[in-house]
Amino acid sequence: MTKVLITYYSSYGHIFKMAQSAAEALKDNQDFEVKLSKIPELEAARKGMSSQAAYVEAQKAQADIKEATHADLEWADGIVWGIPTRFGNMPAQVKQFIDTAGGLWAKGALEGKVTGIMSSTNTVHGGQESTILSSLIPLLHLGMIFVGSPYGENKELSEFKLQGGTPYGPSTIAGGDGSQMPTDGDLNMAKRLAERVAKVASGVKEVY
Numbered sequence: 001m002t003k004v005l006i007t008y009y010s011s012y013g014h015i016f017k018m019a020q021s022a023a024e025a026l027k028d029n030q031d032f033e034v035k036l037s038k039i040p041e042l043e044a045a046r047k048g049m050s051s052q053a054a055y056v057e058a059q060k061a062q063a064d065i066k067e068a069t070h071a072d073l074e075w076a077d078g079i080v081w082g083i084p085t086r087f088g089n090m091p092a093q094v095k096q097f098i099d100t101a102g103g104l105w106a107k108g109a110l111e112g113k114v115t116g117i118m119s120s121t122n123t124v125h126g127g128q129e130s131t132i133l134s135s136l137i138p139l140l141h142l143g144m145i146f147v148g149s150p151y152g153e154n155k156e157l158s159e160f161k162l163q164g165g166t167p168y169g170p171s172t173i174a175g176g177d178g179s180q181m182p183t184d185g186d187l188n189m190a191k192r193l194a195e196r197v198a199k200v201a202s203g204v205k206e207v208y
C-alpha cells in the first residue's frame with residue numbers, strides 16, 4: 001500500500017477545496033492510503049485575520065481537519081502540498097512548517113519521497129508559478145522527487161478560459177475579492193496530480 005499525504009495551508013478555503021479534491025481522487029483506491037492534514041496556523045495570522053468573515057468561515061469549514069505534523073511527512077511515500085501565494089512565494093505558515101523539519105533533513109528522512117505542489121493566487125498573473133517553483137527549492141534540499149502536471153494529462157492547460165493550471169502543478173484563481181472558488185477544471189487537475197504522485201510513489205518505493 002502506498003501512503004499519500006495531502007497537506008496544505010488555506011486562509012480562505014480555496015486551497016482547502018483543491019486539497020479535498022486531491023484526497024478524494026485516492027480515497028476509494030485499495031492501492032493507496034491517503035491522509036489529509038492542514039499546516040498549523042500562526043497565532044499572529046489568526047489574530048490579524050479574525051475580523052475577516054471569509055477567513056473565519058473558511059477556518060470553521062476546516063475545523064475537523066487534523067493539523068499536520070512532521071511525523072505525517074515521514075509516514076508518507078508521496079506528498080501533495082497545497083500552498084497559496086503570498087507575494088509570489090509560500091506563506092509563513094508553510095515556511096515555518098518546512099523550516100522546523102531540519103531534524104528530518106539531518107537524518108535524510110524525506111529523501112526519495114515523491115512530491116507535487118498546488119497553488120493559488122487572487123490574480124491571474126499573481127505568482128502561481130513562482131510559488132510552486134520557489135516552494136520546490138526546500139523540498140529538493142529535503143531530497144524529494146518532484147512531479148508536475150503535464151499537458152498530455154491536463155487538457156485544461158490548453159484551454160483559453162479563466163481557470164488555473166500550470167505544467168508545474170495545479171492552481172486556482174480566487175479573483176480580486178477572493179470570491180471565485182476553484183473551477184471543475186482546477187479540481188480535476190488537483191485530482192490528477194494526486195493520482196500522479198501516488199502512482200510515481202508506488203514505483204519509486206520499489207526501486208529507491
Ligand SMILES: Cc1cc2nc3c(=O)[nH]c(=O)nc-3n(C[C@H](O)[C@H](O)[C@H](O)COP(=O)(O)O)c2cc1C
Pocket residue numbers: 009010011012013014015016084085086087088089119120121122123124125126127174178
Ligand atoms: C499577505 C498576502 C499576500 C498575497 N500575495 C498575493 C500575490 O502575490 N499574488 C496574488 O495574486 N495574490 C496574493 N494574495 C492572495 C492569496 O494568494 C489568496 O488569498 C489565496 O491564494 C487564496 O487561497 P486560500 O483561500 O486557500 O488561502 C495574497 C494574500 C495575502 C494575505
